[in-house]
Structures are given as structure tokens and as C-alpha cells.
Amino acid sequence: GAGVSQTPSNKVTEKGKYVELRCDPISGHTALYWYRQSLGQGPEFLIYFQGTGAADDSGLPNDRFFAVRPEGSVSTLKIQRTERGDSAVYLCASSLIGGTTDTQYFGPGTRLTVL
Amino acid sequence: KQEVTQIPAALSVPEGENLVLNCSFTDSAIYNLQWFRQDPGKGLTSLLLIQSSQREQTSGRLNASLDKSSGRSTLYIAASQPGDSATYLCAVRYNQGGKLIFGQGTELSVKP
Numbered sequence: 001g002a003g004v005s006q007t008p009s010n011k012v013t014e015k016g017k018y019v020e021l022r023c024d025p026i027s028g029h030t031a032l033y034w035y036r037q038s039l040g041q042g043p044e045f046l047i048y049f050q051g052t053g054a055a056d057d058s059g060l061p062n063d064r065f066f067a068v069r070p071e072g073s074v075s076t077l078k079i080q081r082t083e084r085g086d087s088a089v090y091l092c093a094s095s096l097i098g099g100t101t102d103t104q105y106f107g108p109g110t111r112l113t114v115l
Numbered sequence: 116k117q118e119v120t121q122i123p124a125a126l127s128v129p130e131g132e133n134l135v136l137n138c139s140f141t142d143s144a145i146y147n148l149q150w151f152r153q154d155p156g157k158g159l160t161s162l163l164l165i166q167s168s169q170r171e172q173t174s175g176r177l178n179a180s181l182d183k184s185s186g187r188s189t190l191y192i193a194a195s196q197p198g199d200s201a202t203y204l205c206a207v208r209y210n211q212g213g214k215l216i217f218g219q220g221t222e223l224s225v226k227p
Contacts, residue, residue, distance in 0.1 A: 004158075031212050042119070042204050042217030043159070056214060091158060097212040103149065104215060106159040 004107035006092050012113045013082055021077040021110045025094030032075050033093040033104060034067055043091055049075060082114045117142045121205055121218035128195055129226050136190040136221045138205030143186045146211060150179050150190050151204040195225045
């Protein structure tokens, strides 16, 4: 079946602009996660949704970052007034909570470059 | 602070060698631990997941062990192949459904 998909695969923007990154989770997965990965580092947690609500947004670095999941499926990560330091690969993952395992399945990521 | 450390940061071995990658975590009260593989420019592929009650998991040439009391996990790769070349990431979780906390990864290169 289809895995986690993310669009766009690459996004180049200018400092100060607004960007939206989209994640389509595996069908039926109730939990959705956003992570950010800088070059040479492991992914860092941003936010986690259980259904439509944010269960944990402790990883969002500041109020320029916001994420929504209005229907409990697709999620959008929104970044306002982008800064060069926001350049990274943004990864999305989904999982089915309550099964025998809750393995997180990752998408290919969106590479964001802020010029 | 809950942190995950992976040693070494990079490893190069000749084809056919057995090898061990190390992962340590500061807070031993984990819910589970997961090993991932990441190819350049790609997302993460889950290799093995070990629940806190388990000591090890095996899949093909891969074996992951967990020692909660010492805050350590190892990933053993038998008879390494050039196709195993990738970055290997260890991640821990402290509650069901919760976030993963990742190490910085070990970049493995298997030379033919």
C-alpha cells in the first residue's frame, strides 16, 4: 500500500516568506509526527497529532511555526517569516496507536532552503 | 535531559565483516527503542523495534539488543555488504505514541 507522502520534495524560498509543507500519512494511521533534520544530525521532534488535535507541540521552536490536521488525515506545517536557520529537511511520520507495535513510518521529507 | 548518543559517528569496513553499532540513552525508563536506516537524500526506513520488556529483536542479518538498566542498545550486522552502506539512526520513545528522540547517527560505509 501507499506510504507516507510529502509535498513538495524541495522548496526554495527567500528570507521572510511564508511556506507550507504538506504530509499525507498512511491511510488509517491516527498519529502523525513532524520532525526537522539538519545536515549531519538526527531528526528533531517538532509536533505530534493524535487525530485532529496536537497532542504534543513542545518541539516547535517558536511562534513562527504552526501545524494543522483539520480532518485527522493530511497535515500542513506552516512557517511564517522564514529565516535562513529554518533550512533543513522536514520529515513527516505516521503510526497506528494501539496495535502490537506503534512503529513510526517516515515519508521522504521536504528539503527547505531559505536564501 | 533525555539524550541519545551514537558511537562511532562514522565507520568504514570491508565487505563480509560483522560489525556493531552502539547507542546509549540517558534516561533508562524507555517505552521502546527503534533502529532506522537512512540513505542519502531519503527518508527513514524502520529496521527493528524493541519494546522495553524485550532483550533483542532479529531480522535477517540484523540483530538489535537492549539493556535498559545500562541505557544501551547495539545493532549487530552480520556479513556486511556494500548495500548496507547508509546512516543508521537509533531512537527512543518514553510513552506510547510519543515522540522519538534520535541519536545523531552512524554513517556506515562497506567497501567491496
